Amino acid sequence: MTGPRFATLAVRGSYNHEAAAHNLGSLGEPAYLATAQHFDSAETMRATAAGEREGWVYARRGNPTVGHLEDTVAALEGYQVDAEVSAAVTTTGMAAITLATTPFLSTAVGAKPNIVASPACYGSTVMVFDKRYGDERGVSVRWVDDPLSVDGWERHIDEDTRFLYAESPSNPMVQLVDIPALAELARWAEIPLIIDATLATPALMRPLGLGADIVVHSLTKAAGASGRSMGGAVIARHGLQFRGQPAEMTTNFAGYLRSGPMRDMGSVLSPFNAWTLLADIRELRARVDSMSTSALRVAEYLANRSDVVEVFYPGLPSHRTHHLAKRDMWLVDSGGPGRDAVNRFGFLLGFRPAGGVPAAHRVMDRLDLFWRANNLGQVKSTVTIPAIGTHQQIGGDEPVPSDMVRLSVGLEHTDDLIEDLDQALTRRDVAGRRSTGPSEAMPEIAVDRVE
Template sequence: MRGSYDHEEAAHNAGSLSEPAYLATAQHFDSAETMRATAAGEREGWVYARRGNPTVGYLEETVAALEGYQVDAEVSAAVTTTGMAAITLATMPFLSTAVGDKPNIVASPACYGSTVMVFDKRYGDERGVSVRWVDDPLSIDSWERYIDADTRFLYAESPSNPTVQLVDIPALAALARRARIPLIIDGTLATPALMRPLGLGADIVVHSLTKAAGASGRSMGGAVIARRDLDLRGQPAEMCADFAGYLRQGPMRDMGSVLSPFNAWTLLADIRELRARVDTMSASALRVAEHLAGRGDVVEVFYPGLPGHRTHHLAKRDMWLVDSGGPGRGAVNRFGFLLGFRPAGGVPAARRAMDRLGLVWRANNLGQVKSTATIPAIGTHLQVAGDDPGDAPVPPDMIRLSVGLEDADDIIEDLDQALAGSDVTGRRSTSAAGTVAGIAADPAE
């Protein structure tokens, strides 16, 4: 997982074991010709920090190595200021009217609130793009019905925030290939430690590096990772050849969404421990989810590691701790660090439980080393919580919990006292057996 920073590269940096932080905005050149050749891309160099920086480059190569691990394809990456910048840059280039004047996109409604806003408001209302939210993200027929000659891409989070619902990536990839459009997956919640969508057939993956990749909570960042040589209908050859490179050389350079070298440096330090950290956090999250599912005052738990979750079968198939299989041991399923639950008693009970948390931090972030909780309907998804639940279904009484590195018993003890203090008892809803994000569960699952 060292990317391009190997022994030879370290020798050029005074033998430093860690990537150096190039906290500079521009590079000096020994001649005008060297400046010209570097700016033209004819020789190695970085010219100006908006166009690139060595520390940022190390992070891009590391992220590409992680997401491209065991993937039978060449992969490249571009890192951005935030996860939302990554989502915007990964999708916007496909909406050019040069390809057709009535573009549409087909997406899962189980998305982060800001993603919904970008698609509905920035693309839909402001640019006239038709946004087609599928009725049931697990129904391939539902996706296929919306695809036509003007569809530019398919988009889904897997798992989704906050309902931790997966999609069938190989099946969606087959649809995208037939239509010669890209399948774009937000893989933030799984991280490359548990799932690499490119290996399942996706064309482009986006991440918020602010989350588990940057678990110390010191820096924001995002990433776009893509296969090279994409076979896409009507798109420019240079964009298909190296999509991430195209972003760096064009949209990112022109619009100024490049990550700062300092943030890249702190993210490089955090990402080294990604596998071990996600392993521990995921194991604890399963224990917490199982405990909450056994409480009579919790009416519903959202966690793909629970057999009753509607997408448990996909999680069992696709979410594996990387390199956990080996001689004498089998591969290990891990289902991520994020879960959600609904206390009996509705919104008042959820707010009381939130206010009583002692160990768990009340914060609108996830994937951190510290456990955090929020009520998405009044936090991360406030902008869309009042919309049609078929578009952005977020239960108003759902508490989203990101399990950190604290001892699982301590997290459970904190949740128990918070729930006990809500003074509400209730009967477990039948929806706890599998209803996720307002979509009826298949009784067979």
């Protein structure tokens, strides 16, 4: 037999027949809703706390249910990657981003650290980099003018650069970066390449296999598509080689986070949330396949409408990073004897209706099936306007279009979603005229940072 394939790993994780035998035969991972472990003796406590024997001691250091989720996430992100991989799960996706980046900013390595990043990032990521790191800690944040220009990245790197960071695809413009090219640049500079791959999920793209060193995810999104729990994950290959960084950090980065920063700062996922996320992640491949297939149909439908100015979706040939999506985004295990691998481009897209900001607001308000919410990757389709929602607080030089409507396509029937969009775009007002033109009652909204 070959090793377990992706879908099998998602269903089974690290919970096997032997583990079930120790849990009264339970088919699923038990939820250990406890904050601490009992020990049969002082010596057992000492040895476990010292890491000399198996055990979890205290929930801030670990928990069996949380451990099963970490094993499963590592197996999925490390699938078909020629490296040993470990994961640490966190309370939120933003906690994962903070934990993945903060250790590299130590002043023990140098007094004036800087980071080089794509400006096409989620709004809260920009806030962490600009405000928490830049304004509060004096870290120089160097935003790359064009994330597709490798030369542009290289020009910002010097001996004080601590890491390269990008989202691929990004939220909300769904732009990719050339991960193999940036990985080569990071190796040359002896610094990590950190990729937020939340929108792809490991079902469509695994950046560690493309050369990235560390991957972060918001498990709140497609991995936890029921919408019951928040969570994040940091996944890293073992044996990383970075200049100036201690071996205790680079040998097993995720393990270092669990035993040090997470233990000390307390950003540990609750066992109940880990338990619900384990239930959701089992169907990740099939769910992302279905959602992505629907999203492509929705994007093609919108692109063919005369009352839609622009559509943002990497599956469309018109998208700026379509060539990268065609190269890097594949439904895992879709190829095999007698069948070709298939591209899938994710569940998120955006569009600009004719009529500017007033039209964007009207379309959003008229949608019946889409839920107006600032979340994505759920089984329920959601809609937001990033300029007034996810990216309202961001300042900078490159704007998210203020009239952009962002859609996250869920598991409803695709025809129903398209019909909902059709009625929202074409509904007539009481005077019998189509209401897609500007309205003086709706002011233009100024927002300044890409995504």
